[in-house]
Amino acid sequence: MKVYDIIKKLAADGNLSDEEFKILLEAESMAIGDTLRSEADKVRRSIYGTDVYIRGLIEFTNYCRNNCYYCGIRRDNKNARRYRLTEEQIMQCCSEGYELGFRTFVLQGGEDGYYTDEIVCGIVSNIKLHYPDCAVTLSIGEKPKESYKAYFDAGADRYLLRHETASEEHYTCLHPKSMSLKNRKRCLFDLKEIGYQVGAGFMVGSPYQTTENIIEDLRFLRELKPDMIGIGPYISHKDTPFAQCKNGSLELTLRLLSVLRLMFPYALIPSTTALGTIHPQGREMGLKAGANVVMPNLSPVGVRKLYQLYENKICTGEEAAQCIGCLQNRVNSAGYGIVISKGDVKRR
Ligand code: 5AD
Ligand code: FES
Numbered sequence: 001m002k003v004y005d006i007i008k009k010l011a012a013d014g015n016l017s018d019e020e021f022k023i024l025l026e027a028e029s030m031a032i033g034d035t036l037r038s039e040a041d042k043v044r045r046s047i048y049g050t051d052v053y054i055r056g057l058i059e060f061t062n063y064c065r066n067n068c069y070y071c072g073i074r075r076d077n078k079n080a081r082r083y084r085l086t087e088e089q090i091m092q093c094c095s096e097g098y099e100l101g102f103r104t105f106v107l108q109g110g111e112d113g114y115y116t117d118e119i120v121c122g123i124v125s126n127i128k129l130h131y132p133d134c135a136v137t138l139s140i141g142e143k144p145k146e147s148y149k150a151y152f153d154a155g156a157d158r159y160l161l162r163h164e165t166a167s168e169e170h171y172t173c174l175h176p177k178s179m180s181l182k183n184r185k186r187c188l189f190d191l192k193e194i195g196y197q198v199g200a201g202f203m204v205g206s207p208y209q210t211t212e213n214i215i216e217d218l219r220f221l222r223e224l225k226p227d228m229i230g231i232g233p234y235i236s237h238k239d240t241p242f243a244q245c246k247n248g249s250l251e252l253t254l255r256l257l258s259v260l261r262l263m264f265p266y267a268l269i270p271s272t273t274a275l276g277t278i279h280p281q282g283r284e285m286g287l288k289a290g291a292n293v294v295m296p297n298l299s300p301v302g303v304r305k306l307y308q309l310y311e312n313k314i315c316t317g318e319e320a321a322q323c324i325g326c327l328q329n330r331v332n333s334a335g336y337g338i339v340i341s342k343g344d345v346k347r348r
Pocket of ligand 1: 070071072161162164202203232233234235236237274309310
């Protein structure tokens with residue numbers, strides 16, 4: 001089958017055979033990317049119009065007990081200066097965010113034992129008490145099911161946990177033995193069962209990733225049926241074992257955003273900061289390729305440089321306080337518009 005027929009088939013069926021995915025993802029012609037993007041944008045507009053949802057990201061701790069080989073805040077990175085936000089600081093971020101029009105707060109952090117279930121539940125319920133019209137999203141890693149249940153009962157609505165790779169073999173290339181794909185998947189299915197809106201995802205171009213691995217990721221996402229799907233290019237960090245590895249590509253990330261939009265027409269898909277980091281217009285291109293969410297940083301400007309999963313992260317300097325205005329312009333310039341609402345996933 002020719003590549004253009006494959007794109008038509010993906011647009012019509014939302015699925016392809018492994019061989020067809022491989023042809024699509026590996027095709028060299030840039031024109032293919034253009035066709036794919038326009039098909040994805042058609043689907044996106046048919047469901048979400050030009051709406052782009054905003055999520056206020058609060059990076060509240062960069063302590064982490066894990067040691068993932070790709071991540072700049074891994075436990076063994078002695079060069080990382082560690083910080084934690086107090087509950088008051090987090091509430092202050094929400095207050096500023098609310099004034100700016102945010103109705104979803106994403107609490108993201110490393111796996112930091114300092115924040116016990118009791119503390120997390122306290123923060124979540126405090127946010128819900130002050131901002132009952134807002135959604136709270138947690139992104140704090142792998143936990144026992146009981147903990148996930150406790151956060152949910154405290155008011156958490158959504159949970160982001162990228163699966164990172166759906167291949168056992170690739171998973172062991174990216175993570176030390178103490179972590180397993182099995183537990184990662186257990187977490188994601190537990191979260192769904194409890195009733196969270198769940199987000200999964202993976203890095204594009206992470207070390208040792210093959211096209212076959214990416215196809216496994218797409219198959220896993222079909223099985224999980226997440227409400228949100230986060231992908232972004234892998235970007236290397238000098239203080240990790242992968243310091244010498246090359247970054248993921250813009251073109252493949254955009255192509256995958258379009259593939260995801262065609263496979264999951266209703267999904268909430270962010271155009272990520274990592275995409276904006278590898279290209280000055282990366283996030284605009286991501287929106288045009290099918291993404292419909294942006295996640296500006298609401299963390300206090302003083303700590304933004306310290307939450308460095310990868311190098312050269314944007315929005316960490318003096319301009320950072322204006323992220324929302326900047327992003328608004330960027331979203332508009334791409335032909336879309338930010339909407340102020342919780343932006344719950346639309347369902348068939
Ligand atoms: N480059 C790009 N993305 C990264 N992440 C972690 N480290 C990197 C990196 N070096 C992503 C992971 C994680 C999310 C919070 O950030 O996918 O789930
Ligand atoms: Fe942060 Fe543009 S979005 S400065």
